[in-house]
Amino acid sequence: MRYLPLTAEDRRHMLGAIGARGIDDLFRDVPPSVLLAKPVDLPLHKGELEVERAFAALAAKNVAAGSVPFFCGAGAYRHHVPAAVDHLIQRSEFLTSYTPYQPEISQGTLQALFEFQTQVALIAGMDVANASMYDGSTAAAEAVAMASRITRRRKAVLSGALHPHYVDTIGTLAGALGIAVERGPWDPGGIENLASRLGPDVACVVVQNPNFFGYVRDHAALAEACRKAGALLVVVVNEVVSLGLLRSPGTMGADIVVAEGQSIGNALNFGGPYLGLFATRDKYLRQMPGRLCGETVDADGKRGFVLTLSTREQHIRREKATSNICTNSGLCALAFTIHMALLGEAGFRRLAELNHAAAVRLADKLSGVKGIKIQNDAFFNEFTVRLARPAAEVVETLAAKRVIAGVPVSRLVPEERTLEDFLLVAATETTTEADMDALVAGLKEMSA
Amino acid sequence: MNAKTFTGHRGLDLEEPLLFEQDQAGRTGVDLPAPAPVKDRLGGLRRDGAIGLPGLAEPQVVRHFVRLSRMNYAIDAGIYPLGSCTMKHNPRLNEKLARLPGLSDIHPLQPMSTVQGALELLDTLAFWLKTLTGMPGVALSPAAGAHGELCGLLAIRAAHEAKGKKPSVVLVPESAHGTNPATAAAAGYAVESIPANAQGRVDVAALKAKLGPNVAAVMVTNPNTCGLFEPEVVEIAAAVHAAGAYFYADGANFNAIVGKVRPGDLGVDAMHINLHKTFSTPHGGGGPGSGPVVLSAALAPHAPLPWVVAGPKGFAALEHKKGTASFGRLRAYFGQMGMFVRALAYMMSHGADGLRQVAEDSVLNANYVLARLKDVMSPAFDGPCMHEALFDDRFLEGTGVTTLDFAKAMIDEGCHPMTMYFPLVVHGALLIEPTETESRESLDGFVAMLRHLAERAKAGDKARFLEAPKLAPRRRLDEVRAARAPVLRYRPKPRAAAE
Numbered sequence: 001m002r003y004l005p006l007t008a009e010d011r012r013h014m015l016g017a018i019g020a021r022g023i024d025d026l027f028r029d030v031p032p033s034v035l036l037a038k039p040v041d042l043p044l045h046k047g048e049l050e051v052e053r054a055f056a057a058l059a060a061k062n063v064a065a066g067s068v069p070f071f072c073g074a075g076a077y078r079h080h081v082p083a084a085v086d087h088l089i090q091r092s093e094f095l096t097s098y099t100p101y102q103p104e105i106s107q108g109t110l111q112a113l114f115e116f117q118t119q120v121a122l123i124a125g126m127d128v129a130n131a132s133m134y135d136g137s138t139a140a141a142e143a144v145a146m147a148s149r150i151t152r153r154r155k156a157v158l159s160g161a162l163h164p165h166y167v168d169t170i171g172t173l174a175g176a177l178g179i180a181v182e183r184g185p186w187d188p189g190g191i192e193n194l195a196s197r198l199g200p201d202v203a204c205v206v207v208q209n210p211n212f213f214g215y216v217r218d219h220a221a222l223a224e225a226c227r228k229a230g231a232l233l234v235v236v237v238n239e240v241v242s243l244g245l246l247r248s249p250g251t252m253g254a255d256i257v258v259a260e261g262q263s264i265g266n267a268l269n270f271g272g273p274y275l276g277l278f279a280t281r282d283k284y285l286r287q288m289p290g291r292l293c294g295e296t297v298d299a300d301g302k303r304g305f306v307l308t309l310s311t312r313e314q315h316i317r318r319e320k321a322t323s324n325i326c327t328n329s330g331l332c333a334l335a336f337t338i339h340m341a342l343l344g345e346a347g348f349r350r351l352a353e354l355n356h357a358a359a360v361r362l363a364d365k366l367s368g369v370k371g372i373k374i375q376n377d378a379f380f381n382e383f384t385v386r387l388a389r390p391a392a393e394v395v396e397t398l399a400a401k402r403v404i405a406g407v408p409v410s411r412l413v414p415e416e417r418t419l420e421d422f423l424l425v426a427a428t429e430t431t432t433e434a435d436m437d438a439l440v441a442g443l444k445e446m447s448a
Numbered sequence: 449m450n451a452k453t454f455t456g457h458r459g460l461d462l463e464e465p466l467l468f469e470q471d472q473a474g475r476t477g478v479d480l481p482a483p484a485p486v487k488d489r490l491g492g493l494r495r496d497g498a499i500g501l502p503g504l505a506e507p508q509v510v511r512h513f514v515r516l517s518r519m520n521y522a523i524d525a526g527i528y529p530l531g532s533c534t535m536k537h538n539p540r541l542n543e544k545l546a547r548l549p550g551l552s553d554i555h556p557l558q559p560m561s562t563v564q565g566a567l568e569l570l571d572t573l574a575f576w577l578k579t580l581t582g583m584p585g586v587a588l589s590p591a592a593g594a595h596g597e598l599c600g601l602l603a604i605r606a607a608h609e610a611k612g613k614k615p616s617v618v619l620v621p622e623s624a625h626g627t628n629p630a631t632a633a634a635a636g637y638a639v640e641s642i643p644a645n646a647q648g649r650v651d652v653a654a655l656k657a658k659l660g661p662n663v664a665a666v667m668v669t670n671p672n673t674c675g676l677f678e679p680e681v682v683e684i685a686a687a688v689h690a691a692g693a694y695f696y697a698d699g700a701n702f703n704a705i706v707g708k709v710r711p712g713d714l715g716v717d718a719m720h721i722n723l724h725k726t727f728s729t730p731h732g733g734g735g736p737g738s739g740p741v742v743l744s745a746a747l748a749p750h751a752p753l754p755w756v757v758a759g760p761k762g763f764a765a766l767e768h769k770k771g772t773a774s775f776g777r778l779r780a781y782f783g784q785m786g787m788f789v790r791a792l793a794y795m796m797s798h799g800a801d802g803l804r805q806v807a808e809d810s811v812l813n814a815n816y817v818l819a820r821l822k823d824v825m826s827p828a829f830d831g832p833c834m835h836e837a838l839f840d841d842r843f844l845e846g847t848g849v850t851t852l853d854f855a856k857a858m859i860d861e862g863c864h865p866m867t868m869y870f871p872l873v874v875h876g877a878l879l880i881e882p883t884e885t886e887s888r889e890s891l892d893g894f895v896a897m898l899r900h901l902a903e904r905a906k907a908g909d910k911a912r913f914l915e916a917p918k919l920a921p922r923r924r925l926d927e928v929r930a931a932r933a934p935v936l937r938y939r940p941k942p943r944a945a946a947e
Contacts, residue, residue: 001802003537005887006809014812014888018819018832023808026815026832027708029677034713036804042579045799048541054796055789059550061565063558072555075780082478084510086547089732092524093517096538099734101530104920105859107519109733115467118937122500128936132735134591137780145634165780172752172776176602176636216491247493260780267547270566271556271781272591273736285934291734296930299923308930314594314630315870319639324630327592327724331732338513341467342477344503350480356490357483364486378491399559407557414768429480 001045065268065404069435071362073382073426074212074407075136075163075238076271077263079351080430085265085338089331099291099330103306104298109330110305113293116337123243123348124257125250126279130290131307132333133276133325136260137166140206140236141173142278142289142323143256147204147232148179149287149322156204157197157231160184161211163238164412170206179203186416188375188384188409190215195225202229204256208236209249213409214376214383214424216246223253232256240264240277241428242380244352256280264343265335275332286312289323351429355381358427362436366425369440371447375422382426384409388447391423398442405439461921464515468938471502477509500940519921520733521864527886527894531836531867531879532625532673534703534725539797542728542790551789556781560764567763570756570782573792577721577740580795580803582712585748587741588756589783593700596720596739597631597667599752599778603718603743604665604694605635606750606775615664615693621650623674623871628667628698637664644873648674648829648838652684659691669698670714671705673871674829675814675836675879685715694718694747702726703883704811704835707804717744723784727791738787749773754782809884810835813891817882820895824902828874835883841876849905849913851876856924859917861897 006014011023020026027035046054065078072078089095093108100106100113113131120129133139144156156179158167167183174181184192190213194205205226210216219235226233235249237259249257261275262268280288286309294308314321343351359381363374371388387394391408398405409422427436456463488494504512521528528535546552554563574586587603590596601618608615618632621642629639640658645651650668659666666688670678678684688695697711697719703726711719723729723738731737743751753774754765769776798806811834818827818837826842841851855865855878867879882891905913917923 001798001805003539003797004802004805004809004884005890006812006884010888011809011812014816018812018815020815020832023812026811026834027677028832029679029834030705030709031679031682034682034709036708036710039707039800039804040579040710042576042800042803043796045802046796048797051541051793051796052545055545055548055551055793058565058569059548061568062550062554063562064549064553065555065558066549066553070555070558072558074557076555076557078553078555082506084477084506088510088513088517090543091514091517093520093522094513094733095543095730096523096535097520097733098528098530098533098535098731102521102855102859102865103925104856104917104922105519105521105864106733107921108516109520111464111466111516111519112513112733114937118468119501121937134595134736135779138591138595138778163780165777168753168777169779172602172778173598173634175776176598176605176634178636216493218491218493243495244499245495246490247495251495267552267786268555269552270554270563270785272779272784273738273786274780285936292934292936294930295935296926298925302922304922304925306925306927306930308927308934308936311931313626315626317630318626319629319633321626321630321633324594324598324627324634325592326594326625326627327722327731327737328735330734330736331730332736334733338509340501341504341509341512342506343501344471344476344478345499345501346474346503347476347478347480348499348501350483351478353483354480356488357486360486360489361484363489376489378489378493380490396559396561399562404555404558404562411557411767415770 068402068404069438070404071406071425071439072404074424075260076268077239077426077428078268078430079263079428081265081339082342084342085335088338089335094334100307103304107304110293112334112337114295114305116333117293119337119340120277121279124279125248126257127282128285129277129279130288131293132329133278133290134329135274135276136238136258137169139258139276139278140166141170143234143258144170144174144179144204145177146287146289147234150284151203151230151232153201153203154178155180155182155201156206157194157202158183159194159207160187160192161213162206162208162236163212166236186413186419188213188419188422195222198225198229198231202231204232204234206234206236208238210239210242210380214379216378216380219252239381241352241355244348245356246380261336265339266332273329273332275329275336287322290325290328354429358429358431359383362427365436365440369443369447372443381428382424385423385425387421387423390420394446397446401442403438403442462515464512466938467504467512468502470504470508473503475503475505477504477506526863527882527890528864529866529880529882531881532700534881534883536728536883537885538728538730539794542793545793546786546789564762567756567765569788569792571758571763573788576795577742580706581742582710583742584745585743585751587743587751589752589778590720590739590741591779591784592737593720593722593739594627594631596741597627598634599741600696600718600720601631601635601665602775603747603750607747608664610773615662617663619658619663619666621668623672623873624667624669625673625698625700648676649678652680655684656687659687661692663691663693665694665696667696667698669700671701671834675833675838676829677834681714700725704807706807707800708807717747723787723791728794729787729790736784736787738784750775752776752778806884813882813884813886816891817880817895821898824899836879836881838874839878840874843902844905847905848910851878853913854901854905856916857901857913860919863897
């Protein structure tokens, strides 16, 4: 076995040193009735070549996004990741180290986390960010729990244009914690008024920007209404690239910003691992979930970094912790940090411009197709179109012709029949003119 | 001690400023084309003012992160004996496979007809996990161990509710990982602690005394955090079930028994499996993890969405609650696909025979370390251990050296310390988990080093320990200062007209 260094002679020698008669002598605390006498019924070990063949066969049964015109978004976006990112995150010292519990020999991870926290706080327009959460959806659920702790109120109002998986994820955690969740009606027209739902029992309002249907909205007035009502405004960002071009949630008055950070540095990966970003105001720092990296000095006075404020965390506070999170998305956060470092101010802003320009171009092209109506007045790199027939059918038909047209809203909200004809279409810097033309041609063919 | 240098670098140890301290306007590490001139449709919400991100060219960025990386210890560089963390070798084949475009460049919401291989992979992984644990159900979506614990408790809550019951207490041994009580609280339960007995096991009598109609579940780690198998586990499960509660097992230590014991045979109702421990997906400096939860027949119907189902037209995912008893959704999409690829590749590489050998060798390695150190360090309990060897700090009594000092001295010897001060039930705990991927020579070197340090401590060489580490990229860091006035991000030196 290539991963197991012990030889038969090693094992004999070591058992002798221990004074054990055989290996099962060491398993003597296990009741004999449950100790398996032989291997379980699964295939035996395989060499690299055979394993590689098995996975190549599985991979061949999928259509890779990069191999076709591709327009899916809805919270996960295909972007170009510079080659240096994947090379650097595979450095052994980053890839195969543990959580930095011994800071003297973990400064690489810690300094990168400090840089990550700074980048996240800057793009979100907030004071402070943590060292990552699992993904955007779980970060959103944690934000609701945190708002409830801060306000001591037990109701969350969710936008009707919040990603449906996020609605469900929030609902799961809130349900367990006894926090009531009230969601406005699905809002494909971008017209909801959430301020009217505020009340003395509301802990937070959760909005998404750009929202699930792609609309871009100013939440400054809502933030002000929340402030007056004693509620927190939680802003969810599904597409972090948008922050290169749009006014930040912090500028709009958000109290907590959570985001899915996958777009920067991370592949689509069929939905995970992704990267939850979590940022807030200084005054709420001690109610924050997750790890925090802070600056300090060592015994020689040199600057260094440590995990800090861990009295919020499970390994110290146990059932009184702000969250049960332990392992987070460290390496995904590192990929984000490296990609963002490569982009820099100019690159991040230009990347966002390119995404918006691609989406505008696509919207222009689609608006010329009979039977298609673009819904959004304002958007970033994704928008909603209304088709003349159920979107799922259209997507399935075009997929057979190797065009992945987008995400039918019905995939996420099947119970709402009025949304059956709506399709979410995203474009990024990876989308070419030829890709757009293929989509237009496919849709024209279907509407002919 | 160390000669001061002009640069602050010391040989191959290179100091590195923050990215933000290397900013030059006009520098970038990407060449992006100019966007097509379009009239924007941002609804007047264009950002104004600078964000504050630094500009660096690619060579600088690469050098920055390479220098940072060299300040980290890693399992690829040496033994990483963190108890309870299972720092084993991470096969590079798995990294390669996780990056196949057909597995990494696929979107969670593209049509299911275009991701049949991905769904098949989920189904295959589920089959391996169910077979290895002897459990009928599995939920793949939890993002890490603690998330898996939450998944298990929410399934338990749903099962109770389906029977019209609302018990409010979860029992957790005091030796448990901190995530156990934190998760129980996150799932809305009150936590009651069960003491350990003098042999480092759950006090079964105390546990039984606490069981009652208000108990929803008991969470037990097995092998436990003292590195010991709970010999009365079957009896515990039976008592828990008789009281109408469910038995949650923390599977953090599954490495010790994979292929040797099936948790299903022990009466377990739910157990998370840390793919980043037993199945070798890299820890990445803190994540990502992956925490699938295997479920008993009683809990499987309540598993979170989505469910992968095999049908006449291939695989499909059931993504909506209607018509199911699922407790709902734990997160967006399917779970940590990138980790599933790596874990399944690891399982297939080892096979049924190799996985069993993993358990045996991990237990053998830990017992070898225990046997070779028991005369100079103080084992916390008698008898053989499972995959980790636990010592307390009695051997340091009267030396003026603490567990922390001892651990820091290991750093100067070029070794990552073991887990310190955990489990809490043992004074000054030192928990060593070598894993099966250490060779006998590696263990002999490790043991020799620890024997030397133990002897030096007893010989009165206190100063060496109190000053350690002296040879690492940093000496001991001031954690009190970090927490008292937290500096959690870079802020530019004040200059006129910032923002």
